[in-house]
Amino acid sequence: EKGYLEEEGLDVTFTSSNSSELVRAAVSNRLDIILLAPGSGFAAQEAGSDVKMVGVPWNKVRDFIYATSDITSAADLVGKSIASQAPNTSSEILVSAVLERFGISADQVDMVQTGGDSERIAALLSGRVDATVAGIENLPVIEQDPNFTTVLSVGEIVPDVLGAAWFSSGRVISELAPELPTVLRAYTRGLRYALDHLDEATAVAVERLRTAPEDEAVVAAAIQAHRDNQIINPNLNWTDQQVAATQQLNVDIGSQNGVLPPEEVADRRFADEVIGELGEYEW
Numbered sequence: 001e002k003g004y005l006e007e008e009g010l011d012v013t014f015t016s017s018n019s020s021e022l023v024r025a026a027v028s029n030r031l032d033i034i035l036l037a038p039g040s041g042f043a044a045q046e047a048g049s050d051v052k053m054v055g056v057p058w059n060k061v062r063d064f065i066y067a068t069s070d071i072t073s074a075a076d077l078v079g080k081s082i083a084s085q086a087p088n089t090s091s092e093i094l095v096s097a098v099l100e101r102f103g104i105s106a107d108q109v110d111m112v113q114t115g116g117d118s119e120r121i122a123a124l125l126s127g128r129v130d131a132t133v134a135g136i137e138n139l140p141v142i143e144q145d146p147n148f149t150t151v152l153s154v155g156e157i158v159p160d161v162l163g164a165a166w167f168s169s170g171r172v173i174s175e176l177a178p179e180l181p182t183v184l185r186a187y188t189r190g191l192r193y194a195l196d197h198l199d200e201a202t203a204v205a206v207e208r209l210r211t212a213p214e215d216e217a218v219v220a221a222a223i224q225a226h227r228d229n230q231i232i233n234p235n236l237n238w239t240d241q242q243v244a245a246t247q248q249l250n251v252d253i254g255s256q257n258g259v260l261p262p263e264e265v266a267d268r269r270f271a272d273e274v275i276g277e278l279g280e281y282e283w
Contacts, residue, residue: 001204002193004186012183018116019089023049026169032176033183037090038162038246042265043256050170053266055184055274057191058163059233059242062226063094065151066124066142067131074102074152081110083120083132091120094154095133096253101157124148136231137222144218155229160245162238163231173267180270184236188274192234192281198223234281236271 005012015031019040025031027049038053045051071077077099084092092111099109114123120132121141125148133154142148155163166187168180194201202220205211211219226232243262250256 002190004189008182008186010179010182010186018085020044023051023167026051026167026172029169029171032172033166033168033180035164035166037093038165038243039093039250039255040090041165041167042243042247042260043250045265046256046258046260051167052170052173053165053238053243054168054173054180055166055188055236055271056162056164056233056238056242057166057187057236058231059238060229060231061094061155061158061161061163062136062229062231063091063133063154064136064139064142065095065098065131065133065154066121066138067149067151068124069147069149071131071151072149074098074104077102077131077151078104078108080130081112081128083112083114083123083129085116085120086113091117091133093249093253093255094158097158097161097249098133098152098154100252136225136229137219139225140218140221158245158249160242161249162242162246165238177270181273184270185274185277188234188236188278191232192278194223195227195232195234195281198227230283235275237275238266 019036022031022034022036023041023044026034041051041053071080082095084095086092095111096106099106112123112129114120114129117134121134121138123129124132131151139150142150166184172180198220201223202216205219205223206216209219240262243266244259247256247259251258
């Protein structure tokens, strides 16, 4: 909307899919840069996919456990149905982390595969499941309906786990290295503008999501929540501790065998170059 991609001389094609398909598309040279849950990227890297993390625009988990109003704590999830996307996706990994933290075994709940964020929330609101994990943008919707409640913030359960990151293949990192910072720079400029102009960000979201005018206040509240909770990371940076914690979560739930050294799964050069040019963002 602000022309940052065009200013960088980029003609970008966007696509969307689940994490595993995005990784396959990256390693088969069909996509140059992908945005996905870092845990999925690290697990894929361990399994032999030639991808590395190159920037972190969401440096914390942005999900909550939402449920029917009779579920007021994690302990109440026992015997309940919980919506997730699919095995080894970020939604199931996060639910598994919550269950493990509160000593609930997988066979004490009924995991129901229902699709992405919007499908999981729809399953909860329609009564097909008792609880789900979904992003912070659903918080205003849940909080205004007395039939549902917010049980907990997953980010508080796994405070060092990264939320979402840019990954590229080894081919892109070696052959298209000059282009990578241009993409990251344009994207980061957009993030920063949105953080500083929430009204405009809301208007764009309402237009792109084709939201009904009466729901604009809900969209605005969701965007404000992203800023208030600093879900967005306009500096693209990360720590080795976060890389380790994200992988350890994979290990704990069985989607990764061990924690790989940070230099094997991440490359800081491109994010460092972008922030070196733009400077640190001040909240």
